[in-house]
Every structure is written in C-alpha cells, then in structure tokens.
Amino acid sequence: MFELSSPGRRSWSFRSTDLPEWDAAELVPAGHLADEPVPLPELSERDLVAHHTRLTHRQYSVDLGAYPLGSCTMKYNPKLADAAAAMPGLASVHPMAPAQLTQGWLELLVELGLALGEVTGMDAVTLQPPAGAAGELTGLLIMRAHHAAERPDRPPTKVVIPDSAHGTNPASVTLAGYSVVTVPSDDRGCVDVAALRAVLDDDVAGIMLTNPNTLGLFEEDIAEIAGAVHDVGGLLYYDGANLNAILGVTRPGDMGFDIVHLNLHKTFAVPHGGGGPGAGPVAVTERLARYLPGPVPVRDADGSYRWTTPSRSIGRVHGWHGNALALARAYAYVLASGGDGLRRVAEAAVLNANWLRQRLRDHYDVPFDRPCMHEFVVSAAGLRRRHGVKAIDVAKRLLDEGFHAPTVAFPLIVEEALMIEPTETESPQTLAALGEALVRIAAEAPSEDPGAPRNTPVGRVDEVRAARRLIPTYDARPRA
Amino acid sequence: MFELSSPGRRSWSFRSTDLPEWDAAELVPAGHLADEPVPLPELSERDLVAHHTRLTHRQYSVDLGAYPLGSCTMKYNPKLADAAAAMPGLASVHPMAPAQLTQGWLELLVELGLALGEVTGMDAVTLQPPAGAAGELTGLLIMRAHHAAERPDRPPTKVVIPDSAHGTNPASVTLAGYSVVTVPSDDRGCVDVAALRAVLDDDVAGIMLTNPNTLGLFEEDIAEIAGAVHDVGGLLYYDGANLNAILGVTRPGDMGFDIVHLNLHKTFAVPHGGGGPGAGPVAVTERLARYLPGPVPVRDADGSYRWTTPSRSIGRVHGWHGNALALARAYAYVLASGGDGLRRVAEAAVLNANWLRQRLRDHYDVPFDRPCMHEFVVSAAGLRRRHGVKAIDVAKRLLDEGFHAPTVAFPLIVEEALMIEPTETESPQTLAALGEALVRIAAEAPSEDPGAPRNTPVGRVDEVRAARRLIPTYDARPRA
Amino acid sequence: MPSYVPHTDAEIEAMLAFLGLSSLDELFSVVPEALRLAAPLALPDALSEADVLAEVERLAGANVPCTGRGVAPGAGLVCFAGAGAYDHEVPEAVRAMASRSEYVTAYTPYQAEVAQGVLQALFEYQTMVARLAGLEVSNASLYDGASACVEAANLASAATGRRGIRVSRGVHPHWRQALRTFAAGSGSELSEVALVDGHTSWDDDGGPAPAALVVQYPNFLGCLEDLSAARRAADAAGALLVVAFDPVAAGLLVPPGARGADVVVGEGQPFGTALSFGGPYLGLFACRLEHVRRLPGRLVGETVDVEGRTAYVSTLRTREQDIRRERASSNVCTNQTLIAVACAVQLAWLGTSGLRELALRCARATRYTRESLLALEGVEPLVGAPTLREFAVRLPADPTVVVDRMADEGFLAGVALGGDGAGAGAEYGEGLLVAATERRTRAEIDAYVAAMDKVLR
C-alpha cells in the first residue's frame, strides 16, 4: 500500500462546518506543534478500496469454507448478528451517556447476563472482559479477592492447571500473581486425580479446567475433582472455550465450578474478526458476586435499569462496558437459538466431531481412542516416523485442498498433534469432503509433496527469517 | 449449489404473526393448488453464504482492479452512494405511496433531473428508462411522437446511424418502428458528412450519434451535421454512453442535439452490478418535453412536489418511476462532485486515455492516429498477420496480468479492435502498469502462449460448445 | 471536495508533458471553440461525503417509508399496499451476499474466465426461475415486470408473425400502459379484454388473429384467473399464451407452464429486493425451449473450459444486438443482474419448503385482513372472484382520502383505485387494493382494521 502513495493525493473529505479557520499555530501552544506532519500513505479512495479488496482475496475465512481449527470453534456466524450490531440505536451510543439515555443497552446487557447465567448454571455475571484471556485474569483476580477476604492472614499462592491446558491459562495465573502447579493427564487424557490430590493443600487457591478438556474429552471425574479442590478451600475455574460442547446438556455450575468465563466469539456467534474482537464474560456463584468488576447493570423494581458497583468489586477490567457490540451479537444469537437451539448446537457439534473422528481413526494415530465431545486430537507421529510427514505438513496440504488447517502442535501433551473441531454448522457433506481430504493426505504421505501449499496466495512462508531479520514495519525494511 | 441441497434442510424463518393457520386447501380454490411444491435447493444459511462468497472469489470487478472495457466506463463508484441508497427513508418507500408521503423522493428526482438537464444542456428530463437501451427506445418513441404530430400525413420512416454505432442503436431503431440507414465513417473515423448528406431526405426521422463516437473521437463536424439533419426536419439523438468525456466541457444541447440519453451507470457512479441495474434518463429540448413518458415529478410554486403527465406523453416506459435507487446514487454523486468535479472527471478521463494511447502507439496498430477523448481503439490486425495473435488473445493474456480486458471486436469497423477506456479513477501508477502489461503482451506475441488465461478461476471457456449443446438450466444437464 | 480523480497536480503536469501538451484545456482542442462551455456548469459546489449523506438523509427524512413493524411508534408506516410491489422481508444473508462488491462492481460477463461468479449465479437463477414458471428456459433478467411483459408480446409477434396482442384488464394497469407505449414502435395492435367480476372473459372480440393472449395470475385485483380457459382461448386463436405470474403465489399455485403458458413473465422484486420506490426491480422471463432463439436479453449456459472443468458463459449471443444489430430479438443490453443474483440467493434461502411457507403465510395474512376488513360496516368486496395475493374492497368513502387519513394513523392502507385522486386503475371503479405479506402480524392487522374503522366513521 505504501508503494501506492503519491504526495498530495487524497481520499478524505470532511463535513463543512462554517467555523473560524484558526491555523495550527493559533490552536497549539508553542513547543507542542509538530514541525512535520505524520507521514501516512496518500491514496485515492479507489486505490484504497482496491488494495483491501485484493487483500481479502488473499484471506481464508469461515464464510469461504470449513475451518476446523480445534479449540477455536470457527463456526458460521449468522448474518442477522451483523444487522443487530449495526443498528444506530446501539452503535452510536456514547459509553458515558447517562443511564436514562441508555436503557435499551442496559436491558440488553442484563438480559444477556441472565441468559449466560442460565447456560453456565451460575448466579452473577460481568460482561466487561473483552476476550477469553481477559476473562481468565478477571476470574483469577476474583479468586484472589475471595481468598484475601476469607483467609487474609495466609492467602494461598498457587493455582493448579492440567498439562493439557491452553497457554493463556498459565499466563493468566502468573499475571494474577499466582504460581502455576501443573498436574499431569492420565492415560485416558483426563486429569490424573491421584496426582491432583497429591498437589492439593491449603496453599492452592484453585484449579483451572476446561471440560471437555483440550483433547475434546469430558472429565468424568469432575465431581470428585471439585470436591477435592473445595475441600482444601480452593475454587474451581472453568475455561469456557469449550462450552459449545455442552450447551443445554450440562453446566459448569452443576459440575461444581465457582467461576466461569465464556468466549462469546467461540460459542455465541461473535465472528472472530481475524483475531478479535471477542468477548469473555465471567460468571460466578452467588458468594463471589460481590467481587465482580464494576459497574454492572441492574434492573430496579420499577423496571428501569442502572449501573451499580458490587460491594467488594475487584475494579474495572475494561475502559468501558466491555465489547458491547459483540455482546449485542451474542444476545441476538441467544434470541435466535432459544434453549432448544443451544442444545441442538451441542448435539450437532459433538455428532460432527465423532463422525469425523471415526472416519479418520484408521488413517491417523488416535492418542486417546474413545468417543469425543466437540473436538478431538489425532497425531501425525506415525506418519512422521514412517514418512517424515509432520503435523504441520498435513496442515499445509489441507490448505491446498481448500480447507483451513486444524490446530497443530497443541495440546502440548500429544506429539504431532492435529486438533480438529468441525463445529455444528458444517453439513454432513462438508464433513465427508473434509474427511476424504484428510484420508487422502495420509494415504499420500509416502509420496508427500514437500512443497505444499501450492494453491495458496503465497507458498510456505519463511517464519525463521521473519524472526531472525525482524521487519516489524514498512520503515524497518532494508533499503534496496 | 444444487449439489449442496439436502431435503428438509433450511435457512428460512419468518416473523411470528399469531395468525390463524389456515392450510393451503382452505386458502387456495380447487384446481389452483399445486400438487407438488416448486423444487428449489435446500441449504443451510452457512452453505448458502459459503457458496456465494466462493463465487465472488471467482469474479473480477472494479473494486479489485482496472477494468478498461471501452464504451462501458468502468470507473470506481464511491462507497458513499451505497450508503445513500441504503437509507430506509429511500429504500423502504412503496412506489404507489401518495405524493405527500414521498416528498423527499420527488424532490430528489426533480433536482437530479435539473442537474442532468444542466449537464446535457437540455430542458426537460424523464428518469424512467432503466438502462441506456431503454433510454434509446424512449427517445426514439419521442422522436416518433414528434413527427406524428408535426407531419401526421407522411411521417418519416428512417433513422440514420453511423457504422461505428453501438449495437443497441440499430436494435432500438427497429423496435421504434424505423428502418436503419447506415452511414459510413470517413478515414478520420468520423461520420462521413458527404455520405450523410447523400442519405438525408424528408423520410429521415433523425440521426443517432454518440460524441465522442465509439472510436473515442470527437465528431468535429457536429454543428454541420446538426444543421443538415434539422434542415430535412430530422432530429438529433445523442447516445450518452460517452458523456464521461465531455462533462463540463461541452454539452449535447449546445451541439444541436434534441434528445439525449444518459447512462448513469457509466457516467454517474451507479455500479454496474454484473450487468445492471443501471439507469438511462432521457433529456430533451423544450419543444419535445410534452412527449416525455409520464408521470414526471414537478415542483409547485408552494415548494411541494407532485406527479404530472406531459400533455402528449408517449406513456409509461417502466412499471414505476425507473430504477429509483440507482437515481439516488447518481444524485449523491452529483452532490459530491459539483460542477467543477464533473469537469475534472472529463479532464482526467481524457488525459488517461491519451496517455495510454501514446504509450501503446508504437506497439499496436492505431487505426485513427490522433488525439482521442476518453477512450481509444487499437487494432491487433498486425499482430494477427505477423504472429497469429488476435485481439481476443491479447484480451485473455491481459486477464492473466490481473487486469480486465478491453472491449474486443467492437466497433465493428476496426479489424481486431481493442477498445480501451481507462477512466478517470485509475491513477497514473495503475495506468503505467496497464500500459506496461499491454506492451509486454505485444512484445511476447511472437512466442504467444495460446493457453492463456492460466491464472484465472477457469481456463479458456468453450463458447462454441455452450451454444451447440445448450444447457440453459441445471435441469437441462445431460444425466450422468 | 472528495475527488474521485486521483491525479495530483504534479502527475497531471508530467502526463501532459508526455503528451506534449501544456494544459488540460488542450486535451479538448478538437472540440470546436463555439461548442465549448464558457462558464462552469451551473451546479452547486462539491460537497464532502458527510455533507452529501446529510443532504440525502434530509431527503430520506421527507418521505414516510414503510418501515413500520408495529415496533416503534413513529418509525414509519405499516404496509398494506401491494399492486405489484410488496413489503417482504429481505433476509440478512441475502442482503450480505447481494452487496458483495464483486457482484456489485463487475460488468456484464464478457470475459467468462474472470466472471464465473456472476455467470454461475445467473445460471442458478435461470434454473430456479424456470422451475417456478414450470417452463424450460429463463433468461438472466429484464428490467422489471412491465418490460418483461412487453418483451413477451414482442416474442409472440415474432414467433407468430402476427401483430395482435389481447391483454386482459386483469393485467397490472402500468404494464398495459407500457405495452401501449412500446406498441407505438413495434406495431403491436393491442386490444384489452374485460374482466367480469374479477375474471377475464376471453370471448372472441372479432379482431384479427392475435399473436398472444396476456393474462395475469393472480391478477391485479388478486383474483385467480382460469388459466385453462385462457389456454383454450389461445388455442382457439392459434396464439401464444403469456402469463404474468406472481412468483410468491407460485409457492402454492400450479405453475403457469403446467397450465399451458408459452411465456411466463413476472416481477421478481418480492425475492430479495426492498420496495425501493419502484426500482431497481427485476423482470422475470421464462419460455418454452422452442423460443430460446427469440429469448430477449442475456442467457447463460453451462459448458467446460480447456481443461474440461465445468464453466459458465453467455451463450446464443448471436441473438443479441451487439452482434445482430437491427435484427436482434431485443435491444436489452444492461439488465438487472445484481437484482437477479439477490433473487437467486433468496430463492435458495427459501428452498422448497420456504417458498411454500412464504406463500402460505402471505395467503393467511391476506385472508385474515380481508375477513376483518369486510366485517366493517360498509366495506364490501369489489369483485366476487376468489383472491389470493391481494384483494380489492369498496369503501364507504373516497379511497384516496382514506389512504391519506390512514397514513396519519401509521398505515399505508393500500392502493387507491379511482376516487377523486384518480387512483391507479380507475377503470376498476372506486376501491382499495390491499395486500398483506408474511411480515404482517395479527396485532398489526387488528390495529389496521381498527384504524380503518375510525377513519371510515
């Protein structure tokens, strides 16, 4: 784009205002005025639009096809949510407008909070966290506030997480000021309960789990785990990234969790935006409600809405009220789905995953070979041993077949992992085509084309060079 | 898409209405009710969206790059017009709502008509015709009505058109009940005035011209031509497809034309929509105003607007008021451009065309080698003779270079014609790249790749087979 | 202000220099001095994008649109008007697909290799329209229903070598006006055939043998014409039968093709296009295969590329004016592709069951509205024939006045027939033509009838 720039060319125009045309020196005190304007590309609207339209033709997306990226729930997001979020009555509201001018927003947030409470089986919700990881940290700070209040003299210092956990979990634990205790998975791919019991003591603030876990397996011992953690005064944190699997089937609250975050961008139809924005509300049990970030919207007896701050709020975790328009999308999705629709989501997500798992069973290694929930992990370890074909090679080949690749190299506990989450919105036909492609890739491994992908906008990208000779901006390019 | 269908799958939902659920047999009288529902594809919204999103990735468009299709004025259409046309206060108005409920629309139409009158130098306008060809026929029917009124006894029967004319002109002439008299071009690419004089007599209803003509050359003798045609009682019709070249520079009215159509989709920023919709308003001189199709919107002395039908209206040429939302787009463009902006359009369009013409002069045959207006025609006749490379081959090669092709095989009077219209919205950089590509293609002609295009979604398409074994619908496919 | 011309002054100078020119004016030296504009165009100064949108917003605000859904008061009218333009829901998926810029900013698919998107979408459109009509081929769109009807008359004249066109008075008055307008050029001889209590009476009018009989189904007053009778009359006259159908009602009705229509035309607006003040709309056109070489407009066919992959292309182009010039079967060049694409997306969104459900819901709302209105004192059916898509009533008041007063109550009450305002189709007598689509709820209809009751008192 920078190459398209020509000095003096422009796209911009501004409303005519009829205001006095004070010049910069009259408006900006001496010493503050820049000598030079900020150099930015100067393009016509035509070139700007062409540039970005062309870039979008170099970008895969859910709207183009299947995107079985495990743990990410790349499902189709209905277009109605775009329309909901575009309504001027929502999109053009100032975040500091007084509550009486924003009753519609407050009602929406309250209703969404109630719905998320019902889905998770929890009692109170904050909608502020703008993503899953932000939700994790918020939840852990609530945990911290709880322990500080309950055990002010010797608050616990550790949080337990399984070795299969997503990387944001340990990072959030650290940011919350706790140290990480890793608990191994057993040979069924679940938390090793004996090992867990061995690390539990009163220095443990809690445990972070996702259930189904990152292998797509349901932690059947969850009730026992919950009991054990609660016994030492710890809390259970539910990483909601995998909530899609259990909507309307079971609830974190019923399993014994105390704190839950939801990734609305995974489960509730907020599109991923190329990496965001999302929304990561946190739901908690009654006794933790007082710690929620404030302000929270509440409904008064007279039916009006206002903001209030919980008595022992940990404080604000977002500049305003969270990713409000993402929340509006999620609310539209809840309305469109209803209770039954949400259960149907889980059923179809789990059905699709199991079907595909079954389809691939004889063609890939399956580390934990039993029915899965909404996703499953296969391994290319055998392909690698026999033919030198790694998980990443399988992934790149799949790009050539017109699909997005699964998640590779996660979870860390599986060698050459390929983590596959088809989601509920893919039809049986698409699923069959995806399975077919993966089977073919495995079959062709003996004569694997190391040049894949070939049908993509660029070929295999040199990641090592990017890191070694860092070019983080156009200005850092080596001069030709 | 039909392959994606699965019986019982669906995208649809409807508003809940709480109405009595009469069944079909109660609503439809015997003998009318279909036994079978209409077979349509049954898709999920997800598959429907993916299907069309993928189709759009198999489609070139102005927003992706240069589209130098001569005579078509494929310029960039500012996004503001999309926003204007989407406003519910315009888009959700019923065409039969009474005038007092549609004052905004009537004002818009009146103002647009006035602006188009000013641009063309004419006195009155109808906005009904939905495309250029519809405008042509409308204009010719006005011509017909004029002669029927002026010379009821022996109305003329012929219309003259130059051999370089666009195919819609003769077709429209025929549909207007006239016979076509073709007048040849002279060796400068313009109407041969002597030859014209030779065919003019009182059986000539008029002449259809575009100026600049389809070779991109300005008919310098237009005043003489106008005099000669008027002398035999004929009228002059201006095909406005090339109006982009003369905006704010000269006007059909000043040249002596009596009737003008405009292609708002060429000149006034209405996007082409893959082949429409467009809009083809017709502007006429005062004495022809009475024949305009009705109703036309007018402004009353009190500032209110209403519909009225001209005294000798030829009648309606559209079911309603023309392609209203396209008209709104054009009005937004007029407002954004202003008088100066429109002239700038013409200047840049002509500048771009001359620059590119100059760039290509030594590499292609140039049948009429003099400065052009907004477009120009080169010929691949030499390339064909020397290397067997035809105009269509050049066109296909250009597709491989990431550009759209010029118009080929038109105008008919130039052998192996390539008609190139860069438009004003292409930057000098894009123009240089386009010129470069065309020069390279000519240079490579000796070793021409007959397999072009190769970088396109499909390779060279078998047009002959399409016509010989006609498959006009999915149902007409030969059963496998 | 926002100039869509990218050139900077420096670039203009460089380009002029390359051409050996010293000013932009010189570019126009071929234009005789006398013809050159001395002064700039008398148009207002250029406005910024924000100012343009503010001005258009002002104009939009001076309309009272049919945005009412009984939701927010003052948010627009609740629509009970039809008469060929219907207030259907446009699903967001359809809106999103039809606004993809590749569809919006492409031109006619002349270079098939880079136009497979538009071509395949049109092929799918043709398939679905042909199925709706019950015929073998469809073109890839005409301007609107009226122009499709005109083209059908032309096709029939060409096919039969005759000039007469017998048009039912049940055909939309605007369409008949358009037929008349274009007949002045084509030489068609139109004769109108009267309605008797809502049905066309095809008794021989003694005129010359016609090229076509044209009937609308359901007709302008919403009545279900007897297509078999029309076919018999056409057979008797040796004429083609042209049926102007409603593609929504087609979700319930026997397809016109199955009842013997040779050509089926229609207005495609109900599928994916907002009311739009009447345009851009979409002319549907389908016919028997034997007429394919007379088919007006574009036709997309399936074929293969050099590597044998399925591909689509504009075909039988020798019918078209850019090749056949004055012998072309029609002058249509730019058509309504984008609207046809929207229609195709919406038809697939509906699918088999959705189309039927849509038709059913419209029929139910219409029936409920009709029964409720007829319960009001002094409101009577205008004609006796059974109706489906809409219906006409006689009111105890001037219908144009009623429409005005109902607007104050928040309703576009319908389309006035006759009355002092000389409403559309005055020939039918004074009345109100009312349509209720799938968007109308019981609450809205009840409120409408209550308002009508108030207005009529």
Place this chain on the structure above:
Amino acid sequence: MPSYVPHTDAEIEAMLAFLGLSSLDELFSVVPEALRLAAPLALPDALSEADVLAEVERLAGANVPCTGRGVAPGAGLVCFAGAGAYDHEVPEAVRAMASRSEYVTAYTPYQAEVAQGVLQALFEYQTMVARLAGLEVSNASLYDGASACVEAANLASAATGRRGIRVSRGVHPHWRQALRTFAAGSGSELSEVALVDGHTSWDDDGGPAPAALVVQYPNFLGCLEDLSAARRAADAAGALLVVAFDPVAAGLLVPPGARGADVVVGEGQPFGTALSFGGPYLGLFACRLEHVRRLPGRLVGETVDVEGRTAYVSTLRTREQDIRRERASSNVCTNQTLIAVACAVQLAWLGTSGLRELALRCARATRYTRESLLALEGVEPLVGAPTLREFAVRLPADPTVVVDRMADEGFLAGVALGGDGAGAGAEYGEGLLVAATERRTRAEIDAYVAAMDKVLR
C-alpha cells in the same frame, strides 16, 4: 426457528448409525448422569430472524443515540461528549472494507499462507501506529486504551525489575482504575501524581524508584502536558516514560516518541470505529525496538515465501502464551484485529494531510465551543492549562443535572465530573468535560450554547 445447524433428521440418523449409536443423547453418555440437565435451559423459545431483529430494534429504540447531525429533529443527540470516546465520522469506504467477510470471519492468522490479507493489513497498521507514536514498533492491537496502559505498566516492570508505577491524575480515571485492578495480580505499586491547574507535577514523592511514569497527552481534561518535563522526571528516577496519547491530536502535536516516550499507548476508537457504547475499541501500543521481546500481543513481520515473494507472518511468537505459557510477556490471545484493520483503512483514507486536517478541525471546533461556552454567565474554565482535544468548565449548576436537561434539548452536553450524580472523575471537582469533533458545525455549536444558556438560567 432459523437453526444454524444444517443436519436433517435423516442425516442425523445416518451419522449416528455410522457411530453405532441410536440417539443423540448417547453422544453424551460420558457425562455423568447426575450432571446432566434434566430440563431444557430456561430460555425463551427460539425466534425467527425477523423477530430477533424486531426485538433488538426495540432495545435500540430505548436508547438515545448520538446520531444527531442537526439534520432531522428527534433523530438523536448531537454529541459534545468525549472523555476517551469520540464522535468522529466513519467514512463509507472504511465501513465497507472493515465489513468484508474475509476480514470479519477469519481467525488469528495461524496459517500464514492463507492469511496474507489480515497479516498485510496488520503490518500496515503497525507501520502507521509506529509513525503516529514516533516509535519503532507497534503490536497488532490490544483490547482498548485502558488495557494497553496496563500492558505498558507490565512491560516497564519487566524491563526495569521494579514495581512502582507513578501515574499522573491526568490519565483517564477508568484507565487508572484498570491499572489498580490488575496491579492486585501483577504486584505493581501504583502511586498517583497530582495535577496542578491541569498539569502533572512530577515532584518526587519519596516512594521507591518507579518502573514507569505514566502521563496522558493531551490529558483527561484536554490539557497539553509537558512531556519534556515528564521525560526529565523519568530520567531522574531511572524509569520508563509511558505516554497515553490521543491519536487524533497526534495530527498536530510532536509525537511522544520524539519527546522521549519509551512506550506509547492510546485508544484507537477515533479511527474507523463508532461510539459503540464503549466497545469493541482498540488498544494502540508502540514502543522502542529494544523492548520488542517484551511487547504484549501479536506482532506481524515481513518475510518471504519459498519462492522469494514478499509475505507476512506472525513473528517472535515465542513471547506468546501458547508457546511460553506462564513465562509469556502477556496473556493476550484474541485481540482486536478487525478494529485494527478498520483503523488502518481509516489512517490511509486520511493520509498525511487528512490526519492533520482532522486534528485541526477538531481543535477549531473545540476552541469555538469553548469560547462560546465561556461567554455564558457563570461558566468558567475548570483549569488554566491550555487545552486541545477537549476542555472542562465549571458550571453554575450540578453538571449531572445539566447533562440530563441538555438531553431534552437534543444534546449530549459532555461528561459530568462530580456533582450529585457522582459523575466520572469526581476528583477533579464539579465540572463538565466537553469535546467537539470535526463533525460539529457552527450551527450545532451555536444551538448547543443557546440550549446551555437556557438550561443554566
């Protein structure tokens, strides 16, 4: 109603059969009986698309948005509120590009070969943000200004091995609240530094040596802080200087990097994002190259593909949590890519001259509003320091009440500071914080001041 699950019953049966199951419930047999929900979720029944949109429309209608442009009365409020969220125009081209579904529905660019679109757009974003800040690197977005500020504090702590963070009271109160919230986990020790007449007074507070000084420029009250003084204070303390800048005012001001900022953070909403009730917004973050390995969030770098073509990829990923887990420099995973893309489009739409023009127009409108308001009896500046982006005034009435009453007049008058409603940043005393962007016309401002005059009487 509209189910986004495509499976038909027949397909479900076939798939279950393939799995050897006989019901969908069996899929969940691993879930212990006791944990399975006995009853369906207590949520309302599914609604159709039209019903969902009607319900959301009802909620939207219960807000009073800032859609006023002095055009149509009753069309919403004319906005004079800022305080970190500004009513700027979003150009249609930006809107169109940022809603391209490839940008909207992709995920984090893990597979670079099919994500060049997002990656290149982010590379361009990084370049432009770095230029705005006057620094060498920028990441590819954080959640919002507040979280960017928190991350900057964390970076400074890690870089210096210190815990103290000295934050100017001129920093947005919400950002300071967020700093406090996250300090509970990170162990940062925050101390706030007072404003004296609108400027931070950096006198040594005697506390431990800080990791960073944090100052906002212009600050919450719109005042232009002395960055050189802040830099000197930082040097004296051996701390990093974090500047929270306003990217619009940056069109006129010396870039913070040029005044010695080590880290620059900001709220990117003004470029391409509507007010959105506060989100999704965009955290801008730029720093010196030496800190790149501590940079939170994603970083895109330029490289080549196997054929040597320029390509983009997420780089230095070993900083990130999915690889470095508890030793990561931040836990940010999902960020605000789409908003960053919109920002990048808008910055290129503005270009060099447009950014300056935008800043100038905002400054003019703000100055004109300020002068007009101060001409009213009893209205006084809250602080004496020169302001640019916005300004605060003391009113002869409770500011929360004034804001309420001004809404009746059609204006969002500003953000109340203190007063009975305990407006934001009560610490500044009672006042009204007012901002006027490039969208405000003289007519609107005059009407605003006239309404204020009326309300204050």
